[in-house]
Amino acid sequence: MTSGNDKTPPKFGTVFAPRMAICWYKDGAWSEPVIEPLQNLPLHPAAHALHYSSSIFEGFKAYRWRDGSVHLFRLDRHMARMENSAELLCLQFPGRDVVAGMVQEAVASCRDEIPDPPGALYVRPVLIGTVPDIGAAAIPATEFCLYVLLSPVGDYFAGGLRPLRILVDEEHYRTAPHLGVVKAGANYAAALKNIVTARSEHQIDQVLFCPGGDVQETGAANFLLIRDGHILTKRLDTSFLHGVTRDSVLTLGRDLGYKIEERDFTVAEMLEWCRDGEAALSGTAAVLTPVGTLVHEGKEIQVGGGGVGEHTGRLREELVRIQCGESADRHNWLTRVDG
Numbered sequence: 001m002t003s004g005n006d007k008t009p010p011k012f013g014t015v016f017a018p019r020m021a022i023c024w025y026k027d028g029a030w031s032e033p034v035i036e037p038l039q040n041l042p043l044h045p046a047a048h049a050l051h052y053s054s055s056i057f058e059g060f061k062a063y064r065w066r067d068g069s070v071h072l073f074r075l076d077r078h079m080a081r082m083e084n085s086a087e088l089l090c091l092q093f094p095g096r097d098v099v100a101g102m103v104q105e106a107v108a109s110c111r112d113e114i115p116d117p118p119g120a121l122y123v124r125p126v127l128i129g130t131v132p133d134i135g136a137a138a139i140p141a142t143e144f145c146l147y148v149l150l151s152p153v154g155d156y157f158a159g160g161l162r163p164l165r166i167l168v169d170e171e172h173y174r175t176a177p178h179l180g181v182v183k184a185g186a187n188y189a190a191a192l193k194n195i196v197t198a199r200s201e202h203q204i205d206q207v208l209f210c211p212g213g214d215v216q217e218t219g220a221a222n223f224l225l226i227r228d229g230h231i232l233t234k235r236l237d238t239s240f241l242h243g244v245t246r247d248s249v250l251t252l253g254r255d256l257g258y259k260i261e262e263r264d265f266t267v268a269e270m271l272e273w274c275r276d277g278e279a280a281l282s283g284t285a286a287v288l289t290p291v292g293t294l295v296h297e298g299k300e301i302q303v304g305g306g307g308v309g310e311h312t313g314r315l316r317e318e319l320v321r322i323q324c325g326e327s328a329d330r331h332n333w334l335t336r337v338d339g
């Protein structure tokens with residue numbers, strides 16, 4: 001199938017393309033990556049990842065343009081982040097070029113599965129420790145599997161962009177302060193109970209983790225304050241995930257003449273800003289989504305006008321246009337997938 005397909009994109013993350021790329025590390029060497037039909041992994045019940053969370057992943061998208069060509073967004077950045085995650089969790093990594101090649105081959109083999117924009121093909125490279133060794137709690141795994149899973153996804157915001165309702169949590173950490181920078185399943189597990197509790201108690205979409213008043217990030221996206229000519233977001237440290245979308249929005253903001261400020265800020269400063277400024281979440285899935293309401297100490301605080309702020313809308317539009325090939329790729333963010 002070429003461009004112009006009329007498939008209705010399925011619910012985010014629940015449907016998978018029929019092929020994946022995969023390779024294995026054993027006896028000190030990686031096997032040659034291959035494209036295989038999507039299938040269950042042969043995993044020993046004692047696999048290191050299942051017991052000691054030797055497991056990391058990445059998440060980004062391939063877009064089909066109007067002319068039928070397919071493009072990956074910021075592949076190099078995602079490869080660099082994956083390598084960093086692997087290093088911090090003591091996992092073997094076959095190298096950025098190898099994984100980037102696997103991504104390209106896998107996407108090329110499933111190019112007919114890519115929905116038209118605003119849908120895309122979500123790309124999920126995963127690296128897990130497979131060695132069967134439940135005695136290795138304090139020892140790195142010695143056998144690994146790296147695979148690239150693909151999932152056709154629709155518009156995350158089918159039915160329109162809806163301003164989010166966010167709980168400001170000053171009590172809990174999302175994860176351990178030195179590991180927020182790692183894209184590991186264990187971090188999502190660490191945050192889950194607090195998110196589930198907050199959802200049922202406050203009917204919120206997400207929790208903004210601000211331990212001790214330090215505004216960090218939500219469970220699955222970065223947090224930005226935006227107003228006329230000015231964007232403020234936390235400076236990069238190890239406590240949170242260094243989002244590629246965050247970096248892209250800051251770069252586009254700079255292009256548009258916004259002053260970009262990356263520094264720590266407190267909940268008090270954020271609340272002050274939100275009286276007449278905007279707040280937004282950035283991420284591969286969320287793109288740039290406005291925050292309409294903050295729930296703080298039992299009170300509801302409307303952010304700016306409570307809707308889709310002018311600046312958030314403008315920056316989001318700029319980013320989406322580049323991703324879909326409607327604006328020039330002036331920062332060389334896109335990698336064309338051949339084949």
Ligand SMILES: Cc1ncc(COP(=O)(O)O)c(C=O)c1O
Binds near residue numbers: 242
């Ligand atoms: C915890 C967390 N923070 C931030 C992000 C945003 O990262 P990116 O823009 O690279 O998708 C994500 C999404 O993957 C995330 O899960």
